[in-house]
Amino acid sequence: MNIILEQSEIIQQPLHVTITGSKSESNRLLVLQALYPNIALENVSNSDDSDVMQMALNSKESLVDIHHAGTTMRFLTAYFSSCEGKIVTLTGSKRMKERPIKILVDALRDLGADITYVENDGYPPIKIIGKNITQSEVTLKANVSSQYISALMLIGSSLENGLKLTLDGAITSVPYIKMTLNLLHQLNIDAQFKRQTITVKPKTEAVAKQTLTVESDWSSASYFFSIVALSPIGTTITLSAYKASSLQGDSVLTTIYKQFGVTTTFSDHSITLKKVEDVLKDTNITLDLVNAPDIAQTIAVTCFGLGIACSLSGLHTLKIKETDRLEALKIELEKLGGNVHITDKTLDLEPSDRINEDVAINTYNDHRMAMAFAPLALRVKMRVNDAEVVSKSYPEFWSDLEKIGFKINKH
Numbered sequence: 001m002n003i004i005l006e007q008s009e010i011i012q013q014p015l016h017v018t019i020t021g022s023k024s025e026s027n028r029l030l031v032l033q034a035l036y037p038n039i040a041l042e043n044v045s046n047s048d049d050s051d052v053m054q055m056a057l058n059s060k061e062s063l064v065d066i067h068h069a070g071t072t073m074r075f076l077t078a079y080f081s082s083c084e085g086k087i088v089t090l091t092g093s094k095r096m097k098e099r100p101i102k103i104l105v106d107a108l109r110d111l112g113a114d115i116t117y118v119e120n121d122g123y124p125p126i127k128i129i130g131k132n133i134t135q136s137e138v139t140l141k142a143n144v145s146s147q148y149i150s151a152l153m154l155i156g157s158s159l160e161n162g163l164k165l166t167l168d169g170a171i172t173s174v175p176y177i178k179m180t181l182n183l184l185h186q187l188n189i190d191a192q193f194k195r196q197t198i199t200v201k202p203k204t205e206a207v208a209k210q211t212l213t214v215e216s217d218w219s220s221a222s223y224f225f226s227i228v229a230l231s232p233i234g235t236t237i238t239l240s241a242y243k244a245s246s247l248q249g250d251s252v253l254t255t256i257y258k259q260f261g262v263t264t265t266f267s268d269h270s271i272t273l274k275k276v277e278d279v280l281k282d283t284n285i286t287l288d289l290v291n292a293p294d295i296a297q298t299i300a301v302t303c304f305g306l307g308i309a310c311s312l313s314g315l316h317t318l319k320i321k322e323t324d325r326l327e328a329l330k331i332e333l334e335k336l337g338g339n340v341h342i343t344d345k346t347l348d349l350e351p352s353d354r355i356n357e358d359v360a361i362n363t364y365n366d367h368r369m370a371m372a373f374a375p376l377a378l379r380v381k382m383r384v385n386d387a388e389v390v391s392k393s394y395p396e397f398w399s400d401l402e403k404i405g406f407k408i409n410k411h
């Protein structure tokens with residue numbers, strides 16, 4: 001499905017959007033629920049990635065296809081490796097077969113897991129023969145993806161001797177590791193993360209019966225921060241259900257978007273975003289996003305929409321996500337008239353004073369490409385190709401935009 005976004009404005013007011021649960025929290029809790037069935041979950045994400053996680057956890061098939069879902073692939077690699085007697089091949093989309101998994105597979109093999117590559121060494125698909133894992137100490141590289149570390153942490157308490165992970169080198173996407181740690185603590189699992197070491201103790205007594213509520217997704221909220229930033233002073237949007245002390249690192253949006261003149265107020269499980277001032281044209285937004293890689297596209301496009309410069313760093317993980325997001329951003333922003341310079345870990349955007357009209361944005365099987373560019377319809381008419389990609393994390397994205405005043409034609 002390709003869509004045309006007519007030039008739009010936010011309908012005044014009040015506007016309220018309820019966003020689905022965090023896919024990161026959901027995918028962790030679904031694995032933990034498989035290990036500890038006593039826990040009940042509320043507000044689980046309705047994203048494709050969480051649907052596929054639930055499908056895979058319940059599947060009795062010998063071949064499980066997790067499509068584009070990175071966390072699902074990584075978390076299940078660890079989970080199935082520790083399910084004694086389980087024999088399964090995990091595969092995914094063409095892109096998933098290009099997303100590296102060697103660091104995790106090597107760590108699991110060091111712990112005694114039986115995993116073989118079905119096609120190319122270091123990449124899915126992989127065949128797993130589940131084992132009773134008794135070894136507990138392993139070292140792994142920490143600067144490629146935090147998902148490998150979370151995957152191991154999630155199974156740690158179910159292993160006979162627990163886990164001691166030594167993290168080698170700089171640690172990337174740290175808030176996601178802390179999210180995993182915090183969820184383990186909520187289940188009363190003894191786990192620690194100190195400097196380069198993570199320990200998870202085996203859980204000997206049953207996990208108490210309890211209901212855990214997933215907070216809504218902050219990465220999905222980022223597109224509304226961008227919409228408010230690109231709207232006139234006074235524009236207000238309320239999003240739910242959020243809390244002031246989030247487990248999600250992308251909640252740093254509340255601080256970052258102050259620089260775009262957007263304030264955030266918390267009340268009663270919701271946040272209200274308000275545009276309070278315009279940004280000066282000579283502003284250069286300088287940010288290190290090593291802790292919040294998923295909002296890089298949103299921020300780059302907000303800056304382009306405002307005509308201001310940005311210098312974004314800490315982006316080395318973007319090259320191995322749903323697409324090479326640095327390349328994709330450069331190509332699509334330049335089609336719109338931007339001037340973008342990228343390295344393998346930075347993106348610099350020059351200030352600009354016009355946006356090319358009626359450009360068709362390619363989305364590269366990447367939900368965040370579609371959602372990050374959509375707010376530009378507040379400036380010009382534009383098109384988004386393969387717009388259905390949004391369902392990877394936020395299936396109602398286009399209908400929610402229509403609700404707040406965007407004019408969308410599907411064809």
Ligand SMILES: O=C(O)C1=C[C@@H](OP(=O)(O)O)[C@@H](O)[C@H](O)C1
Binds near residue numbers: 150173176293
């Ligand atoms: O653990 C998680 O839920 C995630 C970790 C991050 O990946 P990296 O650690 O590979 O940067 C993030 O980009 C991804 O969307 C979700």
Ligand SMILES: C=C(OP(=O)(O)O)C(=O)O
Binds near residue numbers: 069071072
């Ligand atoms: C990188 C992402 O997801 P994953 O790695 O789980 O595919 C994302 O949602 O932006």
